[in-house]
Amino acid sequence: MTEMSLFRWVDCCITDDNVPSTALPVEHKIAHLPHNGKTHCVHNYQILCLNHFKWVSDHDGRVQGAVKTGSNKNGVPLFLGRVFHEGSWIVGMINPRYDTCFYPYKGKSLEANKHEALVGHFYEE
Numbered sequence: 001m002t003e004m005s006l007f008r009w010v011d012c013c014i015t016d017d018n019v020p021s022t023a024l025p026v027e028h029k030i031a032h033l034p035h036n037g038k039t040h041c042v043h044n045y046q047i048l049c050l051n052h053f054k055w056v057s058d059h060d061g062r063v064q065g066a067v068k069t070g071s072n073k074n075g076v077p078l079f080l081g082r083v084f085h086e087g088s089w090i091v092g093m094i095n096p097r098y099d100t101c102f103y104p105y106k107g108k109s110l111e112a113n114k115h116e117a118l119v120g121h122f123y124e125e
Contacts, residue, residue: 029043030042030043031043032104033104034092034093034102034103034104034108034109034110035102035109036109037108037109038107038108038109039104039105039106039107039108039109052120053067053118053119053120054118054119055082055116055117055118055119056116056117056118056119057116058081058094058099058101058115058116058117059099059114062096063079063117063119064119065119065120066079066080066094066117066118066119067079067080067117067118067119067120069093072095076095076096076097077096078093078094078095079093079094079096079117079118080093080094080117080118081093081094081101081103081115081116081117081118082101082103082115082116082118083101083103083110083112083114083115083116085103085105085110085112090103090104090105091103092104092115094115094117098111099113100112100113100115101113101115
């Protein structure tokens with residue numbers, strides 16, 4: 001199993017005033033949004049596309065070049081992150097104010113201080 005097969009797509013969910021990032025299993029055609037301690041199913045989302053990207057350890061919430069996926073209702077920027085949980089990588093959102101990655105797991109929104117941020121490298125044509 002390759003790293004890319006661990007999640008199919010990364011997306012932004014559009015809800016009220018915030019735009020958090022989540023993992024999207026293609027076969028279900030819904031996004032899973034970690035918010036307020038629960039996982040919510042969302043049908044209104046945008047697929048993110050990058051030319052090149054890599055995962056970088058994030059210990060202080062300030063990874064240069066981290067992929068911003070939106071902001072919460074207070075205007076705090078949210079970034080794409082992932083955590084290693086029970087043998088698998090799970091994609092979630094990093095809130096730099098708390099240096100925490102929030103991620104969906106079995107219907108709940110969990111959080112981890114040890115996480116990685118997705119860093120994008122865009123090529124000019």
